[in-house]
Amino acid sequence: MLFVWPVIIWLIIFWYLPLFGVAIAFQDYNVGLGVLGSKWAGLKHFKDLLSDPLFHNALRNTLMYSFLNLIIGFPIPIIFATMINELIGMRPFKRVVQTISYMPHFLSWAFVASFLISFFAGDGLFNQLLRSIGISSEYAYMANTGSFVAVIVISSIWKSFGYGSIIYLSAMTSVDPEIYEAALIDGANRCQKIRSITLPSIKPTIVVLLILQISQMMNSNFDQFFLLSNPLVSEIARVIDVYTYSIGIQKGRFAYGTAVGLFKSVVALVLLITANTASKKIADESIF
Amino acid sequence: MASLKIKGVNKKTWVDYLIVILLIVIIFITFYPFWNVLILSLNDPTDALKGRLWIWPRAWTFNNYIHFFEQEIFLNALFISIMRTVIGTIASVLFTSAFAYGISKKYLRGQKIYIAMMMLTMYISGGLIPTFLVIQGLGLYQKFLVYIIPTMFSSYYALIMFTYFKTFPKDLEESVKIDGGNDFVVFFRIVFPLSKPIIATIALFNAVGQWNSWFDTLLYGGTKLMTLQALLVTIIRDIQQAQELLKSGQLAQNYTLYKPTIESVKATAMMITAIPIIMIYPFLQKYFVKGIMIGSLKG
Numbered sequence: 001m002l003f004v005w006p007v008i009i010w011l012i013i014f015w016y017l018p019l020f021g022v023a024i025a026f027q028d029y030n031v032g033l034g035v036l037g038s039k040w041a042g043l044k045h046f047k048d049l050l051s052d053p054l055f056h057n058a059l060r061n062t063l064m065y066s067f068l069n070l071i072i073g074f075p076i077p078i079i080f081a082t083m084i085n086e087l088i089g090m091r092p093f094k095r096v097v098q099t100i101s102y103m104p105h106f107l108s109w110a111f112v113a114s115f116l117i118s119f120f121a122g123d124g125l126f127n128q129l130l131r132s133i134g135i136s137s138e139y140a141y142m143a144n145t146g147s148f149v150a151v152i153v154i155s156s157i158w159k160s161f162g163y164g165s166i167i168y169l170s171a172m173t174s175v176d177p178e179i180y181e182a183a184l185i186d187g188a189n190r191c192q193k194i195r196s197i198t199l200p201s202i203k204p205t206i207v208v209l210l211i212l213q214i215s216q217m218m219n220s221n222f223d224q225f226f227l228l229s230n231p232l233v234s235e236i237a238r239v240i241d242v243y244t245y246s247i248g249i250q251k252g253r254f255a256y257g258t259a260v261g262l263f264k265s266v267v268a269l270v271l272l273i274t275a276n277t278a279s280k281k282i283a284d285e286s287i288f
Numbered sequence: 289m290a291s292l293k294i295k296g297v298n299k300k301t302w303v304d305y306l307i308v309i310l311l312i313v314i315i316f317i318t319f320y321p322f323w324n325v326l327i328l329s330l331n332d333p334t335d336a337l338k339g340r341l342w343i344w345p346r347a348w349t350f351n352n353y354i355h356f357f358e359q360e361i362f363l364n365a366l367f368i369s370i371m372r373t374v375i376g377t378i379a380s381v382l383f384t385s386a387f388a389y390g391i392s393k394k395y396l397r398g399q400k401i402y403i404a405m406m407m408l409t410m411y412i413s414g415g416l417i418p419t420f421l422v423i424q425g426l427g428l429y430q431k432f433l434v435y436i437i438p439t440m441f442s443s444y445y446a447l448i449m450f451t452y453f454k455t456f457p458k459d460l461e462e463s464v465k466i467d468g469g470n471d472f473v474v475f476f477r478i479v480f481p482l483s484k485p486i487i488a489t490i491a492l493f494n495a496v497g498q499w500n501s502w503f504d505t506l507l508y509g510g511t512k513l514m515t516l517q518a519l520l521v522t523i524i525r526d527i528q529q530a531q532e533l534l535k536s537g538q539l540a541q542n543y544t545l546y547k548p549t550i551e552s553v554k555a556t557a558m559m560i561t562a563i564p565i566i567m568i569y570p571f572l573q574k575y576f577v578k579g580i581m582i583g584s585l586k587g
Contacts (some may be wrong), residue, residue, distance in 0.1 A: 001469070003386040003387060003389055003390030003471065003475070004391060004402055006383065006386070006387075006406065006447075007383065007384075007387035007406075008402060010437075010441050011409065013422065014419070014422065014438055015412075015417075017412065017414070018413070018418035018419045018422050019412065019418070020418075021414050021415075021417075021418025021419075021421055021422065022414055022416075022418055023419065024417070035394060067496055071452065083311060085303070086303075087304065087307060087308070089404065093308070097311050097315055098313075098573075099573060101318055102573070103569075104318060106566070107322070107500075107562055107565070107566075108500035108501075108561065110520045110521050110524065110558075110561070111325075111520070111558050111562055112560055113524060114523075114524050115321045115324070115325060117524065118554075119321070120326075123339070124446075128340050128460050129342075135544070158317075162318065166577055166580050167581075170580070184395065190303060214427070237362075243371065243386075244415075244416055244417070244563060245465070247415045249416070249420060249507070251523025254417050257416070258415060258417045261415035261416060261417060264416065269412070272411075
C-alpha cells in the first residue's frame, strides 16, 4: 500500500543501513574506501576497548550515574504522583501543580545547562543566596567532582519527575473509588490505604519502567553531560555516550567509536533480558 | 478522586496541609529557574552584573530583546528554527500517521512484517557513527533537509497512532469506499479529523523536538544553518569566543547607552527558545497525558 512503502524505505535507509554499518567496528575503516573496501580487522577494536583506560573511566562513571538515578531518581515521580493522588478535590490546584511540573521536561538541556552553569558558578546566584543568609561561599560547584555529581543527579530529577509522574498518576486515578470507600469502612488509615490499594495499582507500571531503566544503565543523557561538563571535572564527567562522540567523531576514529557503541548496545540487550527474566520470576510481571 | 459518600471524610488532616505545602515548595523550585532567566532578560545588562536578582527586575528594560532582533546572526537562527519546526512537524506528522494508518489495516499484505520492522527499531539501532556516515553519504551534510528527513519517522509515535487507529470501526471506511472514495480520501477526510487529539499530541512532541534540537546542527548543520538552540549552545560552550565577539564590537557597534553583556544575551536567547514552548504545552496537556496512557497500554 502506498501509505506504507515510503516509511519502509525510510526505515531501511536510516535504521537498517546504519545497523549494517556496525560492521565498521570490525574493520580498519577508511573513509575513502568505504565499508566495502576497507580491510577487516577482526576484534582488534574490542581488544583496544578493553585496555583503554578512558573507556574504563567512562564505563565506571556511566554506571555510577545510572545507579544514582535509579536509587534516588526512580522513586521520586512515584512519590510525587502519590502526593497528588492523596489530595481530595482541589482540582484547580492539582492542575496547576501538574502543569508546572511538566515544564522542565519541555525545556531543552541547552536552557537548563545554561542556567545551571550561571547559577552554580563561584559568583553565581546560589552562592549569592547563601551569602545573603550569612553563609559566605565562593564554592564553584560545577568545577568540583563531588558537587558536580550532585548537580547532575538533582538536575536529572528536576527535569523528569513531573512528566514521569503522568503514567503513575493515570494508573492511580483509574482505581475504582469504591475500593477506597470499602477500605475506609474497614477502618484503614491513610498509610494502609496507600500500601494496599494505591501502590499495588501501579505495580505493573513500576515493574515495566524499572526493567526499562535497568536496561538503559549503559546510556546517559548525552545533552546533559555534553553541555555541563568542563575540563576541570572531565574525570567524573566522562560517560560512554559522550566518549563515543569525542573519540568517534571529534577525533575521527570511526571504527573504534562504532565498536564502543556496539559494545554498549550488546551489554544493554543482555541487561534487558536479564532484568526481564528476573522480574518474571520474582514479581510475576515482565515486558516479554 | 471521586466524591466519597461517607460523611466526615472530607475533613482535612494535618497530612493534607503538609502535602499542599510541600507541593507548593516543589512547584516553586521547579518554576524558579525559568523565572530567574526571565527577569534577567528584562533587566539592564550592566546592572545585572551586580547580581542578586531574585524576584523582580531592578532596572527594567526591553532593550535586550529589541537589540537581539536587530542582529542578523540571531534573526537568521530564529528563521531557521521556525522553518525547521514548522516544516519538520508537518512532514513528520503526515509521514508517521500515514504509515500508522496503513499498517493498522488487517487486510494489508505483510502487515505483520511491517509492524515487526517498526518495532525492532525501538530496541536496537546502528549507533551514532554509522548514522552519521549514512547521512554524509546521502549528501545531506549541511543541507536544510538534514533537519527534516532523518527525523521524519518515529516508531514510538507510530505505535501510539497505530493503537489508536486500530480502534476505528470498519464501516466508516467502507461507507466512503462504497461512495467511490479511495484510501487517501478515507484518510484525509475522515480519519485525520477524527484523530485530532492524537495528531495534536504527536505534532506537539515533534514540534518541541525540532525546536529544541541542537546536536544535529552541531554535527550536520554548519554555520549557515545555525538554529537558535545551537546558537545558545555555542554561547555556553565557547564563552570565550562569544565574549570576543561582543567585545570586538560586532554587536555593540550602534549602542551608546545599551551595552550588552554575554549574560544578558544568553538570558534573552534562552527566553526566546523557551517561551514559545512554555506558552503552548499547557493547552495541549489534556491530549498528551491521554497519549501517554494509550501508548503505555501496548504491553
